[in-house]
Amino acid sequence: MQGTMKAARIHGFDRAPGAGGLVSLDEVPIPDVGEGEVLIRVLRAGLNHGDVHMREDAVTYSPDVTMLPDLPMTIGHDGMGEVVEVGPDVRAVRVGDRVVVVASLTCGHCKYCRSERQHLCSSKKTMGFVTKFGQSAPRLKRYTDGLWAEYCRVPATNVVRLEPEDNVDEFCKVSQINVGYRALKRAGLHSGETVLVNGASGITGIGTVLAALTMGAAHVIAVARNPVRLERVRAIDPRRISTVALGRGESITARIQELTHGQGAAVLAELAPGGIESTVECIKNLEPGGRVALISSNPETLSLPLRYLMIRSIEFTSVTGRFLVDVAELLELTRRGVIDTRPITTKYFKLEGINEALDFIEGRGENDPLWPMYAAD
Numbered sequence: 001m002q003g004t005m006k007a008a009r010i011h012g013f014d015r016a017p018g019a020g021g022l023v024s025l026d027e028v029p030i031p032d033v034g035e036g037e038v039l040i041r042v043l044r045a046g047l048n049h050g051d052v053h054m055r056e057d058a059v060t061y062s063p064d065v066t067m068l069p070d071l072p073m074t075i076g077h078d079g080m081g082e083v084v085e086v087g088p089d090v091r092a093v094r095v096g097d098r099v100v101v102v103a104s105l106t107c108g109h110c111k112y113c114r115s116e117r118q119h120l121c122s123s124k125k126t127m128g129f130v131t132k133f134g135q136s137a138p139r140l141k142r143y144t145d146g147l148w149a150e151y152c153r154v155p156a157t158n159v160v161r162l163e164p165e166d167n168v169d170e171f172c173k174v175s176q177i178n179v180g181y182r183a184l185k186r187a188g189l190h191s192g193e194t195v196l197v198n199g200a201s202g203i204t205g206i207g208t209v210l211a212a213l214t215m216g217a218a219h220v221i222a223v224a225r226n227p228v229r230l231e232r233v234r235a236i237d238p239r240r241i242s243t244v245a246l247g248r249g250e251s252i253t254a255r256i257q258e259l260t261h262g263q264g265a266a267v268l269a270e271l272a273p274g275g276i277e278s279t280v281e282c283i284k285n286l287e288p289g290g291r292v293a294l295i296s297s298n299p300e301t302l303s304l305p306l307r308y309l310m311i312r313s314i315e316f317t318s319v320t321g322r323f324l325v326d327v328a329e330l331l332e333l334t335r336r337g338v339i340d341t342r343p344i345t346t347k348y349f350k351l352e353g354i355n356e357a358l359d360f361i362e363g364r365g366e367n368d369p370l371w372p373m374y375a376a377d
């Protein structure tokens, strides 16, 4: 497709006083499409805390950021759109199809990609985002740009087709359930178990609660600081969700022991953005053989006696990024009514509102929607 488009691009990571405008809306060429690629007209594109940190300073954001992308780069690593052009060999989708984009790209043939551990692929890359582990394969440079733009080029392998009746506003939200869903899979959650979700009131936390319910957890114990948000989590399914409010004088241990009749929980999904005390206490309230799924990027040190972990046989696992194979499952579960995506609330912005949308994430109040998103007209 010929012509130009508008794209929200990041031009630098330093937030020097008065610099401002490191993310701006630019007029750029519409990407060309080759073999194995599709061009989409973006319909929805979300932003999260990672984008805010990247705008401020990607390097201090995480010491594990191993590769900074070539700049300027279009940001946005969650979204969906309508296919407007396909490469000559692409058969899986056609022009006019609406597709969800999975922005986590991997090599597809290493031992990790072949064993459902694609988050460990050393060639992985996330469109529109920094690389936090490994070095991206050079061929993936064609997919540096993300989704906060009018159009986006995507490998045909990384789109999942929607059915004509699927509601764009709801189905775009499965990306926020994706991480928790995979984390709980990696932790071996099975139906009937009790899941602790520490940091349950943020967008990924709510996505993890929805994943746990979908996967058959009998009981989800949501742990978070803000009681207003926590009550909203409980309201998703009051029969299966209990809450523990942090910092209100409530003992985490006493409450979890009461809720589990002294047994403890089977799985902990750990998402607390900071602080370590609640994490330690949650781990200590796992039953013997309990599993911990690390999702947050909390930089603090976990100090627990190895003997404690050994005797109780506590297992640790983790996940980063979005898993392609999970998206189709989550879309089907949504389509069949197993997942209700509505607790993930959204606030829409125009393309021009990119900085306003990033600021919204930092200034979000307890009654504000969770997820700022570009919505095309």
Ligand SMILES: [Zn+2]
Pocket (backbone or CB within 6 Å): 106, 107, 108, 109, 110, 111, 112, 113, 118, 121, 122, 123
């Ligand atoms: Zn790989």
